[in-house]
Amino acid sequence: MIQTEALQIIQAVAHFGSFATAARHLHKVPSAISYTVRKVEEQLDVQLFFRDSRKVKLTPAGEHFVAGAEKVLNQLHKLADSTCQVATGVESEIYIVVDNIVNQGGIHSMVAAFKEKFPDVTLYITPEVYIGCWDALYHDRCQLAIGAPITIPEEIECNNRFEWRTMGHLEWHLVMSPDHPLAADLETPLTTDDLADSTTIVVLDTSRVLHHGGDSLANYGKKMIVPDFRQALACAKQGIGVTMAPTHFTNHFMKEGKLVTRSIPLTYNQECLIAWNREHIGAGLQWCLDWLGSEQTLTDLWLTYREGNAAVDIS
Template sequence: MFSYNDLKVIDVVARLGSFSGAAKEIHKVPSAISYTVRLMEERLSVNLFVRLHREVKLTTAGIYFVEQARDLLKQMDNIRLQTQRVANGWTKNVSIALDNVVRESRVSKMVGDFYRAFPDVELHLSMEVFNGVWDALADGRVDIAIGATTAIPVGGSFARRDMGSLAWKFVVSKNHALANIEHKLSVDQLIEYPAICLEDTSRTLPKRVTWLMDNQRRIMVPNWYSALQCLRDALGICLVPSHIAIPFIQSGELVEKQLQQPPQLSPCCLAWNTETISPAMQWILDYLGDGQQLHQEWLC
């Protein structure tokens, strides 16, 4: 019903209070301004302005219309801006999946630095376990995954960057029956106690378990916080990422024990969807750095 220019004319006339003043600012002749206002009043079947000798004043209906017109102008300006941003690779948000093994203390600094660099882009974070990271990538729920296993279980347009290997420690509560045994623990000794296992968050990919012996009972938990609670209460046994276990070993709450079959290192990687690259996403990939930086900041 009204063009952007029509609304702009009404806005300027209302602000300056005269056709001649509006004509000067918009670089048109006063008669063109007067004609636009009269045409809009005819379309609305109301008078927007009271014409005085050298000025115009808004009617009650005019005051309402100008308020609405200014809101519309802001919306139209915003649509134009956002459309240009999309054309230049701008995205509304970037989604990141964090594997439950990574160092969570690093997250807040990354978020703060990102929001300073991109004040108009949202960062969406989720926590996944094992194959849940790749499941989120394959399903398009996230753009980037930090701490994914290097064995890629899905096909698609994904790239990765090595993060080095995650080390594990076998720990038990200081009050657990295994805490005072000095020799390396055998499978027969371990199988007597429930294994504390994190539930794989994968929705479609096969679920994985990092450490479990044949016919051993399980305690399934959602995250390492719950696993540590069970460990400290001597409810079960499990392998824990070294960087998570060390503070509890140092405090004496948990005791590290040696196994006859030592745990293997777990190679990890940074992975991302190459089809959703945007300036904000590229900034994150550059910010996270090379493999050495990733290992030091997220797995140690």
């Protein structure tokens, strides 16, 4: 039987294209890596790698093996976690993604309360943007998504593994520095043609596989891509360009006079959701869903301008 460690070693060699680099990555000597790969090849009676003096490359059989090995390792990880959950009723780890569109400070009180209740559960909190939330949920990179867009991919909508509920309504502002040329006449609505000579600052959709959705502003002007609203708003404040952001972020800077807004007929995500994988819900994930609460509670914490909280909410 092929051991788990051998699968990991072959994965590393395939990734780096080098026995020596894989050995350094795995803190082993190159001879141990070569020996393990050779033993698996002998066991299967197939060649997994083409070898030359500079690098190694997967054979077609090797490509098939590595793809299968990744699935096996993922399944073993899930099996270990689900077995612990069956035994204790509590997950050993929970993966949560938080979309950049919500107040980022909202996660702090949730995590503090969670760790008090479940001190032995490992939490993984990672960022996603727009369809990236659905992509992470669909591909099992998380069990819970906070701030997923109302635009639900078909792959999610027709799959009974997933549930969701609304966090509330979103409003948006097109914002710019008071010194930006488009800020000269704030009372007159802009048209999309007015953006032609401006830099439009767009937040990147992080979806890896599912189709991208996202920022309508990306269709106009001289596009500039940034990773999050913090960067988008910082660039707008410096007069680099214009950006579209939710009002619970823009209000922080409009109140200080660092940004101004001008209306424009662009359609944006009017609602966001919390979404979760309903399979094998343990006590930890159920606690999170209960803590997150009703639509009004979600709106108040995650989608509302909070005086003096720009440093924690916009990140």
